[in-house]
Amino acid sequence: MTSKLKFTAATSLTLCLGVGWLHAAEITFVSQGGAYQEAQTKAILDPVTEKTGIVVKQDSSPDAWPVIRTQTATGKPIWDVIDTPTKDCMRGGEQGMIEKLDLAAMPSVAAMPAELRNDYSVAYEFYSSVLAYNKDAYGENGPQSWADFWDVEKFPGTRALRNHPLATLEAALMADGVAPADIYPMDVDRAFKKLEEIKPHISVWWTSGAQSAQLLADGEADMVMAWNGRVSAVMAEGAPVDFTYNQGILQYTSLCVLKGAPNLETAMKFIEAAMSPEIQANFPEYIDYGPGNPAAYETGKISAERAAQMPNSPENAAKQVLNSAAWWSSPEGEAAQERWAAFVQQ
């Protein structure tokens, strides 16, 4: 490198830093790491910086909840915006750890359907717990509903479910004939009773997304409830696997801001920009997760072909159940989680 170039690089760096420092327009954004956070960097974070000049510092935490508690307990949090399961934002809000969203300053967020936001958070990206199956085991006539998953006569073979009640209880109720619209509030007893039926046929209760993918790829389980992104990754590798969005359980993570965040105002601006339909529409380009803001599908940036693969495109969303974070963070939801371990173990 010539000395002139070095000089230019050094000056521009100083200038950038100087400008950033003067305006203090920066935030610390936290997500769950891995390929998911990398995809977001390209799809959302970089475009937001380009559009607003907000410098986004990143951190990641697979389970943000304990950190939220610790940071807010000290009263001097370091994080600003977090992307975390909606439940964390909601119970955090109730316990005074999360700031209320300033909807007046957030037209994009305010325009979203009310069921996708609450006082503290807004839906950021969608994924779905779907029914995936091995094509070698079932040919083209694979299982298409949770009733099929429960039907061991018509569909023999090994099965795997997630070792967690969330989405699993919903699937059990649908298998028992409850209409998707009537799932919540959940009849927990009925769901567990239905699960007892299928329990002897479950060969694995998986605990991590990677494990569910491995079960499908290795043919260890013929039918698996798994996250759509994991299933499509296995399919892309050429494994004889397929899945259906029919009766999938649509879930989402949300954005929320820590109580007393160091860059509170910028954080709110960041969320508004990140939730704008134009930027949200970038999600499908980088990862198999859908935009939190459904208006993204109307921007024309997402092709019809790509939309058909997305968990929450209007056509696919219509076949599914929207998971209720409110129910799961209610006392009934907490009780269902406590009951789960006893169910699996016995």
Added chain:
Amino acid sequence: MTKNVTNFLSPEERRERRMILLLLAPALAVVGLLLIGPLIWMGWQSFQGPDGFTLDHYARFLSDTVYLSSFVQTFRIAFVVTIAALLLGYPIAYVAAKSQGIWPPIILGMVLLPFWTSVLVRAYAWLILLQRRGLVNTMLIETGVIDKPLILVNNEFGTVMATLHILLPFMVLPLYATMKKIPAELEMAGASLGGGGWLVFRSVFLPLSLPGVIAGSVLVFVLTLGFYITPELLGGGRTFLVSMLVSRNIELYNEWGAASSISMVLLLLVFLIFRLASMLIPFERIMGTR
């Protein structure tokens, strides 16, 4: 009396004592700071709820059926693994102790070789071997031994296999160390008194090797009690050990206290096991320092 003895210590001896303390200080500081301190903190925390002092975390041992069944399953698996390790490890240690020349290092080397591979890698290796379309099932089906795959993993069996494989060296090494110290003359004496091979082994060698048996068994048993990776990866969700109960409690109750109370109970049980074992043989021998 003690006071008198101290007074009679010569200046050199006192200097030496100070020197020893000084030399031990860094190690003691590390242990105090990184082990004793956190343990006390954990114990304190297990009595803390949102509103200060509470016995709630311990009350769950009585109200939550999962607690009891987790402890029972953990101890059952630890017991099975220990017995299996003993049955497999004893002959290995015996052959290693009795063989000559280059054989002992070769045998022990083979026992130790897997030791240098990550536990995680070995757990996944067992998954590849034991799963439905894994090596073992494929081989058995192709040779016509079975016609439907056996369920070898994602259950307690898979967990026991992998844990056993990982912990076997902890059984073989103390056994080998003990057996090496048994004088060959004692067996010769037994034989000269007319004892056959089996009788000599049973009445001379076996009793003398018992300290090694106890040392190895206690190590394997106690280590299994805290295992997390193998049951998590190979247990299929049904194998729910105490270590997993600890992590579930953090997730579920969002209370470090809930998890701390389980750790405290497990710790007390481990102390109890060591106490019982040290009534049979001195503690230093369990840890292999003597």
